[in-house]
Amino acid sequence: MSAPDFQTPAHSIQFLSQCIDQTVVLRGWVANKREGKGIVFILLRDGTGFCQCVVSSGSSNDAFLEIAQSVSLETALVIKGLVRADEKQMGGLEIQVNQIDIVGESDNYPIAKKEHGIEFLMDQRHLWLRSSRQWAIMRIRNTIIFSIHEYFQQAGFVQMDAPVFTSNACEGTSTLFETEFYGEQAFLSQSGQLYGEAMAMAMGKIYTFGPTFRAEKSKTRRHLSEFWMIEPEMAFCDIFQNMNCIESFLHFVVKKVLLNCKTELESIGRDTKILESSLGGFPRMTYDQAVRIIKGEENVEGINSIESLQNELSSTTLKLQSIQEEIAVRERNLAQPGLKKGEIAFHQGKIVQLKQDKNDTEENLRNIPQWIDSAKNFTYGSDFGGSDETVLTRLFDRPVMVYDWPHEIKAFYLKRNPEDSRFARGVDVLAPEGYGEIVGGGERETDAQLLSEKIHAHNLPMESFGWYLDLRRYGSVPHAGFGLGLERLVTWVCKLKHVRESIPFPRMYGRLTP
RNA sequence: UCCUUGAUAGCUCAGCUGGUUAGAGCAAUUGACUGUUAAUCAAUAGGUCGUUGGUUCGAGCCCAACUCAGGGAGCCA
Incomplete structure (x- = not known):
């Protein structure tokens, strides 16, 4: 030695x-x-x-x-x-x-060469990061981060970051983490966007890139309590230019991943068809049209949302049956005498896998009818839920942009459509394959009077927004921007089951360590 | 906060209608094998069945509460 x-x-x-x-x-x-x-x-x-x-x-x-x-x-x-x-x-x-x-040396490494449950792996996250799948995901995450900087830097944006401590709930909607700042009540930032507007008036085009915090006790596969958000903001920009920017930006990032992460995509078994078709133009539709599609009143290339869900429901039922039959067959095989040890292990492994499949399928069977229900009975004027996004996006092979939302359900700072004041000029980008909202943005309100009224209507403390209204007093210009959730993008690009796999150390309800 | 599913060996899971001493695979340990791809084969060891209380002659299994976790709703990037 x-x-x-x-x-x-x-x-x-x-x-x-x-x-x-x-x-x-x-x-x-x-x-x-x-x-x-x-x-x-x-x-x-x-x-x-x-x-x-x-x-x-x-x-x-x-x-x-x-x-x-x-x-x-x-x-x-x-x-x-x-x-x-x-x-x-x-x-x-x-x-x-x-x-x-x-x-x-390394004695008794806890992660064995076999499948593990998600809770165990999360407890071992500090070691799990070493495994090949996590390695590949983190490499793709890195490529995405780098290409985000590359895109904005090349396009003349300046990175300027927003503070993490804030004095108020800036949109007044989500639940924030409360903390203390030299004896004063403070919150962890849920968005740097208002600051982004101020910085765009100084630099023309800026983007922020930092952590963001949401305190909802949410337990779904798309939610994190702490995540990274990229928020570009552009002076002299309307909602349509904003959508152009979002589209070319996402094209750039997806193209870079396809180009630079072949090994990684292959090692996680990502079928890249949808990523490739996402390099084409994104369908753009108003909220009105999206609602008609969700409710099944308008078809997309001949496909009806409700019908396609019902088809999915019956094919899922068939799938469950065939899984159950296969389990029965394997169990009968196992019961035969004189099997070799290897054969027993093989059948048992298959059965474990099938039962996992069965659980997932049963979960879908419970969920799909609820989705059909919620799609049929969608109330015009309300925001899309997770299932509505799924219903809509599964009809497309690339991200979809929905704009012009009822102003009541959107943030106070969004500009009204000058031709129809019922609508605010927000835009959501919904990723395909059931991944839902990855970008939210829009054109900002420039009318100081309207803004003050909105701040009142939302019961927000006017004194916190003095500086924000200043932006409308001194050389106000049309401006727009958006926020991209990094982890949601990574989750979609890698087609992960859960957003928690897209960040090295996830923070979510019930998870503070490691 | 609500709905729903679950908690059995270090890990992944069986355990039928409540009935003798709770099982398997992987991992660990020991041995065999010169081309393996989650290597294979043989042996050894490994358990207060999430917690508390209840029903019963008898509870891993039934009931109640609690804790934790998965999925969904709400909310959201």
Whole structure:
């Protein structure tokens, strides 16, 4: 055994394909290990990728083989070896190891090489982040963050951030986290948008990028208590220019992910068809039209929302039946005598999977009728619920933009449609595949009088908005912007089941650690 | 806050209508095997059935309350 080598610059697994037939040094952790007599296969991960390293008596001396046999999951290693092309392997290559040294041992790593429940994994989030799926998601998240900056910086926006401590509930709707600021009551920011408006009047085009807090005790797959939001704001901009900006911005980000994250998308099994079709123009519709579609009064390319839901309901019922039949068949197979251990394990594994499927399907069967109900009985004038968004977006293969909302249900600062004052010039972008709202924005009200009235009507403390009204007194211009929920975008791009997988350490109702 | 589903070994789950000593796979430990892809095979060890109370000759299973978690509603990016 030698001292671990920290001096030689290590190679990144990411770029190993450029080092075929060369000797390289890798530093990383054991992601998996399999062994036979006189041969050990170590799947090494170094943060940039995964690579199989083979230690055998042929390529390495016995002392190193013994070390390789002794390593356990997540042992930290320095490995020196020869890069060999091998089509069968992940990344098309593997390492013939000449030298292996342990840097840090790892006994009884809690996350096993099998499926785990979500609660257990969340308790182990600090370790779960090491697994390949989480690795891929975080790499995609990183690409999204970087391309967001790239897009806005290239387009001449200046990043200027809003404060996290605020003195008031700026929109007066959501529940805020209360805290204390030198003896004064303060809240954690739920949006930097009002500040964004002030900064846009100083810079022309700005964007904020920071954490945002919502204290609703919400327990759904699309909600987090703490999340990251990007809020661009543009002076001299109306709602239609705003929608153009949203569209070209999302195109840019999705294109970058498709281009730079092929491995990652593949490793999480993301079908990229919808991402590709999302590079086309987004359908734009008014609230009125969207309501007609939800209620089934207007079809989208011949498809009726209610009918398609009912079809889904009957196909889900059939699916449940076939799952139950398959479970029964497998259980009968299991009951036969003289099965090999491997066969038993195989059938049991399938049954566990099928039962999971069955639970999900039953969940859908409970939910879909409620959605049909809520779509049919949608009351004109109210906001869309999660199910209404699902009903609408499943008819499209790309994000949908809904604008001109009844002003009563939208924030006070949104501009009225000058041609029809019942509507406010807000826009929501709804992601396809059931993911719902990823962007909310709109053109801002410039009429100081109307704004004051709205602030009164919403029972908001006028004294907190003096500075905001100043923006309308000194060189007021048409302006617009939007807020993008980073995690919701990541969740949709990766097609995750739950938004909590899209952030390294999620904070939500009932979850403050790790 | 409301509706709904659940809590059994370190993990994932069985456990039928209440009935002897609560089971399996994975992980762990020991051994076998020179090309494995969640490797395989053999053996060992591993449990106060979420908590409290109740019904019963007898409770993992029935009842009540509570705690925690999944999903949904509301609210929201």
